[in-house]
Amino acid sequence: MTAQGSTTRLGEVCLLVAVPAALAGMLAGIVMGATQNFIIASAHAHLNLLG
Numbered sequence: 001m002t003a004q005g006s007t008t009r010l011g012e013v014c015l016l017v018a019v020p021a022a023l024a025g026m027l028a029g030i031v032m033g034a035t036q037n038f039i040i041a042s043a044h045a046h047l048n049l050l051g
Contacts, residue, residue, distance in 0.1 A: 022051020
């Protein structure tokens with residue numbers, strides 16, 4: 001495998017991890033706001049940072 005091919009694959013893997021993490025973080029924020037239950041605020045923040 002060439003260096004360019006591995007770089008492209010790494011980018012794909014990062015996107016495959018980042019997009020679901022960002023969506024999960026946003027969904028957690030929506031749920032927290034709707035229920036006014038902020039127990040998972042730190043998990044919400046870290047998921048958004050990962051995404």
